[in-house]
Structures are given as C-alpha cells and as structure tokens.
Amino acid sequence: MNEKKTTIIETAIHLFAEKGYFSTSIQEIASEAGISKGAFYLHFESKDKLLIDIYRYYYEKMSTLLDRIEQKKLTPRRAFQTQIEFLFAEVSKHKEFIIMHFQEQVLPISHEVRQFVYEKKLEHYNWQKRSLLSIYGQEAERYIPDLILLFEGLSHSLFKLLLLTKHPLSPKKAATYLLRRLDNLAEGLVAGAKSRSSPNRVFNS
Structure with missing residues (x-):
C-alpha cells in the first residue's frame, strides 16, 4: 500500500473515531490528509x-x-x-x-x-x-x-x-x-x- 493511501486511511480512522462515520465527509478526510477531494477518489471509489x-x-x-x-x-x-x-x-x-x-x-x-x-x-x-x-x-x-x-x-x-x-x-x-x-x-x-x-x-x- 502506497504512502498516500495509508495517510488517507489513518486520517479517516482518526476522524471516524472522533466524529463518527456518518458525520465525517469525504471533503473533511481529504482536507485533513492534505489532498484534494479529487485525489481522494483516485484511491477510493467511495x-x-x-x-x-x-x-x-x-x-x-x-x-x-x-x-x-x-x-x-x-x-x-x-x-x-x-x-x-x-x-x-x-x-x-x-x-x-x-x-x-x-x-x-x-x-x-x-x-x-x-x-x-x-x-x-x-x-x-x-x-x-x-x-x-x-x-x-x-x-x-x-x-x-x-x-x-x-x-x-x-x-x-x-x-x-x-x-x-x-x-x-x-x-x-x-x-x-x-x-x-x-x-x-x-x-x-x-x-x-x-x-x-x-x-x-x-x-x-
């Protein structure tokens, strides 16, 4: 698994634990991971x-x-x-x-x-x-x-x-x-x- 994908995963874990799955948007995950929303979709479909x-x-x-x-x-x-x-x-x-x-x-x-x-x-x-x-x-x-x-x-x-x-x-x-x-x-x-x-x-x- 590449470094960027690992960063997104670890960022999402942090946000899901803190705010909950449904209250966390893809935009928030992308911003926290330091990438664009479009870059998120390069790694994950949803x-x-x-x-x-x-x-x-x-x-x-x-x-x-x-x-x-x-x-x-x-x-x-x-x-x-x-x-x-x-x-x-x-x-x-x-x-x-x-x-x-x-x-x-x-x-x-x-x-x-x-x-x-x-x-x-x-x-x-x-x-x-x-x-x-x-x-x-x-x-x-x-x-x-x-x-x-x-x-x-x-x-x-x-x-x-x-x-x-x-x-x-x-x-x-x-x-x-x-x-x-x-x-x-x-x-x-x-x-x-x-x-x-x-x-x-x-x-x-």
Missing part, C-alpha cells in the same frame, strides 16, 4: 470502499505481526503471552481504530465488510484454539470453547478499560493476568473431569 480498506489495513497488519511472533522459536506459552502483549501494545497505539471498531453496530456494514470481518474473526478463533491446545494439551481439547470464552470476555473488558482509563495498562501485566486466569479455568475443568464430577461448563461436548 467512503464505503474506504471503510473496507480500513478493516483490511488494520487486520492484515495485525495478522502479519502475530504470524512473525508465532514463527519464532519460543515455547507455546511464551509465544502466546508475547502475542497477547503485542495486541495490548497495539491497542494502546491504535486507540482510535478500536473506538471505531466498538462503534461497528452504527457503521454501514456491507456484505463485503461483514464477510471480511467474519473471516478475520474465524482466523482469530483458530489462533486462540491452536495456542491453547499447544499450552494445555489434548486433554483440554473439549474445554477449548470455555477457555476462549473466558479469554475473549476478559481481554475485551481490559481493552475497554485501556481505552477509558488515563493510566497506562502494562501489556505484560495484562498478558500475565489473562494467562493465569486461563490456567485456573483449565486446571479446574480438567481436574473436574478426572474426578468424574460434572465440570461447570457453558458448552456441552
């Missing part, structure tokens, strides 16, 4: 097409960087923790995109955007599943949905806290906290199954 490219730009950037960590020679637990730390660090640097993303229900989500976001969420789910299986082993496989439910709930709550608080949240502390809570749940679920008691699960096998 504001809706720009929105699609915003999602692609952010998610593909995150996926590439997470893959680089996964390819390093780290233990499964260390790799997962490093990836979580990275995600929290990126949220701190890209608060405006996250704010825009939390406003997803008021965005004009086209079929193309919806399909793209669905595919990225599926990739995210598979990353979590693969990572958790590597950490806790096959005996925890039936409990992976429960572990992911806890991880998603806690991480989203921490993301929101990070957006709202004026005090910085340490990515390392956040990742350590999340992993310890996953350890607690995995230990309880596996121990409950071994003792033949009925584990307190949300999902049935």
Whole structure:
C-alpha cells in the first residue's frame, strides 16, 4: 500500500473515531490528509470502499505481526503471552481504530465488510484454539470453547478499560493476568473431569 493511501486511511480512522462515520465527509478526510477531494477518489471509489480498506489495513497488519511472533522459536506459552502483549501494545497505539471498531453496530456494514470481518474473526478463533491446545494439551481439547470464552470476555473488558482509563495498562501485566486466569479455568475443568464430577461448563461436548 502506497504512502498516500495509508495517510488517507489513518486520517479517516482518526476522524471516524472522533466524529463518527456518518458525520465525517469525504471533503473533511481529504482536507485533513492534505489532498484534494479529487485525489481522494483516485484511491477510493467511495467512503464505503474506504471503510473496507480500513478493516483490511488494520487486520492484515495485525495478522502479519502475530504470524512473525508465532514463527519464532519460543515455547507455546511464551509465544502466546508475547502475542497477547503485542495486541495490548497495539491497542494502546491504535486507540482510535478500536473506538471505531466498538462503534461497528452504527457503521454501514456491507456484505463485503461483514464477510471480511467474519473471516478475520474465524482466523482469530483458530489462533486462540491452536495456542491453547499447544499450552494445555489434548486433554483440554473439549474445554477449548470455555477457555476462549473466558479469554475473549476478559481481554475485551481490559481493552475497554485501556481505552477509558488515563493510566497506562502494562501489556505484560495484562498478558500475565489473562494467562493465569486461563490456567485456573483449565486446571479446574480438567481436574473436574478426572474426578468424574460434572465440570461447570457453558458448552456441552
């Protein structure tokens, strides 16, 4: 992606987070990016097409960087923790995109955007599943949905806290906290199954 297109995308993210998608005009985006309205249309057919490219730009950037960590020679637990730390660090640097993303229900989500976001969420789910299986082993496989439910709930709550608080949240502390809570749940679920008691699960096998 060329530099000018990246500038337009990052400018739009800032304006959408600040003013909202519908209240931001193409002219405002162009002016803030230091280009003419005609130059905007050289890169994007419409504001809706720009929105699609915003999602692609952010998610593909995150996926590439997470893959680089996964390819390093780290233990499964260390790799997962490093990836979580990275995600929290990126949220701190890209608060405006996250704010825009939390406003997803008021965005004009086209079929193309919806399909793209669905595919990225599926990739995210598979990353979590693969990572958790590597950490806790096959005996925890039936409990992976429960572990992911806890991880998603806690991480989203921490993301929101990070957006709202004026005090910085340490990515390392956040990742350590999340992993310890996953350890607690995995230990309880596996121990409950071994003792033949009925584990307190949300999902049935």
